[in-house]
Amino acid sequence: xxxxxxxxxxxxxxxxxxxxxRTVTMGVSLLDCADADIDRSCGxxxxxxxxxxxxxxxxxxxxxxxxxxxxxNKRISVTPVAMLAGVSGGDPVRYALALERAAAExxxxxxxxxxxxxxxxxxxxxxxxxxxxxxxxGETERVCGSVNIGSTRSGINMDAVRxxxxxxxxxxxxxxxxxxxxxxxxxxxxxxxxxxxxxxGAFHGSGEPDCVINVGVSGPGAVRAALEELxxxxxxxxxxxxxxxxxxxxxRMGQLVGSEAAxxxxxxxxxxxxxxxxxxxxxxxVASVLEEIGLSQTGACGTTAALALLNDxxxxxxxxxxxxxxxxxxxxxxxxxxxxMIAAAExxxxxxxxxxxxxxxxxxxxxxxxIPGDTAPEVISGLIADEAAIGMVNGxxxxxxxxxxxxxxxxxxxxxxxxxxxxxxxxINGGSPAKMIGRGGKIPAPMHxxxx
Amino acid sequence: MKAxxxxxxxxxxxxxxxVSNVCADVNANIMEVTQSVLQDYFAxxxxxxMEKMSTSVAELETRLTENAAGMKIHVMHxxxxxxxxxx
Numbered sequence: 001x002x003x004x005x006x007x008x009x010x011x012x013x014x015x016x017x018x019x020x021x022r023t024v025t026m027g028v029s030l031l032d033c034a035d036a037d038i039d040r041s042c043g044x045x046x047x048x049x050x051x052x053x054x055x056x057x058x059x060x061x062x063x064x065x066x067x068x069x070x071x072x073n074k075r076i077s078v079t080p081v082a083m084l085a086g087v088s089g090g091d092p093v094r095y096a097l098a099l100e101r102a103a104a105e106x107x108x109x110x111x112x113x114x115x116x117x118x119x120x121x122x123x124x125x126x127x128x129x130x131x132x133x134x135x136x137x138g139e140t141e142r143v144c145g146s147v148n149i150g151s152t153r154s155g156i157n158m159d160a161v162r163x164x165x166x167x168x169x170x171x172x173x174x175x176x177x178x179x180x181x182x183x184x185x186x187x188x189x190x191x192x193x194x195x196x197x198x199x200x201g202a203f204h205g206s207g208e209p210d211c212v213i214n215v216g217v218s219g220p221g222a223v224r225a226a227l228e229e230l231x232x233x234x235x236x237x238x239x240x241x242x243x244x245x246x247x248x249x250x251x252r253m254g255q256l257v258g259s260e261a262a263x264x265x266x267x268x269x270x271x272x273x274x275x276x277x278x279x280x281x282x283x284x285x286v287a288s289v290l291e292e293i294g295l296s297q298t299g300a301c302g303t304t305a306a307l308a309l310l311n312d313x314x315x316x317x318x319x320x321x322x323x324x325x326x327x328x329x330x331x332x333x334x335x336x337x338x339x340x341m342i343a344a345a346e347x348x349x350x351x352x353x354x355x356x357x358x359x360x361x362x363x364x365x366x367x368x369x370x371i372p373g374d375t376a377p378e379v380i381s382g383l384i385a386d387e388a389a390i391g392m393v394n395g396x397x398x399x400x401x402x403x404x405x406x407x408x409x410x411x412x413x414x415x416x417x418x419x420x421x422x423x424x425x426x427x428i429n430g431g432s433p434a435k436m437i438g439r440g441g442k443i444p445a446p447m448h449x450x451x452x
Numbered sequence: 453m454k455a456x457x458x459x460x461x462x463x464x465x466x467x468x469x470x471v472s473n474v475c476a477d478v479n480a481n482i483m484e485v486t487q488s489v490l491q492d493y494f495a496x497x498x499x500x501x502m503e504k505m506s507t508s509v510a511e512l513e514t515r516l517t518e519n520a521a522g523m524k525i526h527v528m529h530x531x532x533x534x535x536x537x538x539x
Contacts, residue, residue: 002456002497002499002530002533002534002537003537004486004495004497006533006536006537007456007458007497007533008458008495008497009537010528010532010533010536010537011458011526011528015524015526065508065509065510066509066510066529067528067529067531067532068509068513068526068527068528068529068532069528069532249536249537252535252536253532253535253536255535256531256532256535
């Protein structure tokens with residue numbers, strides 16, 4: 001029979017430590033929906049998504065009941081809409097509205113893919129899509145957008161960086177009456193991945209199959225609880241080992257649920273994204289994992305090293321547990337979604353500069369950070385360029401999801417509610433990179449020998 | 453198809469009886485039971501065969517919770533434990 005201690009461990013991970021399947025995300029290719037007539041194209045998009053994802057929510061719910069594991073979100077990612085807009089022309093916002101209708105029809109809470117990949121340059125569809133991001137994200141609730149502006153192989157498209165600084169700000173302004181939520185649905189990437197199941201940066205890459213099921217697991221609370229059991233004298237080998245073992249168990253659960261969902265829906269199983277994704281619930285926090293390793297508060301000297309160890313150990317445990325690990329896989333450090341990060345930002349322990357250093361070793365980048373509403377667009381562009389440079393040079397995915405809080409300043413808050421949480425406005429260096437951002441062109445790709 | 457029922461809570465008379473009665477009602481065959489009482493704390497793990505069970509896992513959990521008030525009861529498919537704890 002099963003070991004009683006193992007059974008109790010699983011139950012307390014789920015009941016007390018907030019272990020859950022964070023998302024089951026169905027990737028749907030819309031390439032076959034492209035039509036020179038935008039009306040017909042939008043119609044095909046709606047029909048294809050609603051046909052493919054018809055049973056997504058009900059299948060996930062039946063798996064939740066069968067295994068007793070919460071599946072928090074059911075989502076859809078689609079082919080970057082810029083590709084469709086390039087074929088059909090017309091106003092890309094109409095695609096956003098079609099996506100919104102389809103998402104509402106099948107009952108998912110987010111649909112990602114109002115996206116463009118412009119790391120090497122713009123096509124007409126990309127330009128049209130980027131210009132309409134503020135409107136598309138403002139007029140919809142469920143649609144998420146992303147733009148890839150750089151990669152290790154192609155360098156950074158600084159024209160796109162310049163434009164995106166302004167777009168982030170306009171998107172926040174377009175939703176100023178709703179806590180600037182538009183900007184929380186917009187991610188600017190360097191080295192974006194094609195199979196990421198997590199929002200807001202999910203899109204269905206062109207190298208993916210027609211329809212695929214990807215799963216994102218979570219579990220910072222379970223990792224923290226496992227570390228709590230260790231004595232204060234335990235050395236780093238033991239810390240890494242404990243994290244690996246927990247990540248293994250969490251990922252096995254993701255693999256089980258993902259393959260079961262894929263089989264029930266009749267689509268191939270894609271990947272498990274073994275990310276530690278925090279929620280605002282107390283204890284379900286990546287910051288508290290770092291503090292459990294031995295920091296007085298996240299942001300203290302030592303934070304980057306602790307995060308590097310955590311991120312690496314999570315991957316090592318997860319890779320053993322599933323043969324199809326992908327997505328972003330690692331530790332997320334969103335500020336507003338993590339009670340420990342919020343506390344550290346409020347006390348002044350965690351600054352934007354420290355967060356930037358942390359992004360060099362975490363799974364993604366500057367995430368869910370609220371900045372003053374009067375931040376100049378070129379300052380946001382500068383922030384995007386810095387973050388993209390870290391990703392480009394280190395060959396990792398980095399991203400910027402900052403929310404300019406219109407009319408608010410340091411000391412005030414934006415409250416998004418739900419999983420997006422609540423973020424304090426954080427100070428940002430006000431020095432102007434206007435001349436640098438104004439230069440445009442491309443930062444050349446880095447060389448891959450002489451690495452230091 | 454097997455499931456694991458776990459029951460945790462303050463010890464009292466008749467917990468095992470209440471749980472096994474519900475299992476009998478829904479035609480779930482009990483394969484194995486492990487239970488322990490530590491101080492006043494009762495913990496039980498029960499393995500059941502769901503092959504001929506007349507209800508769903510979620511429904512069974514609801515009925516058990518209604519019948520043994522005050523106890524924390526979970527019913528989960530055994531695959532979840534196998535995949536998490538065995539290589």
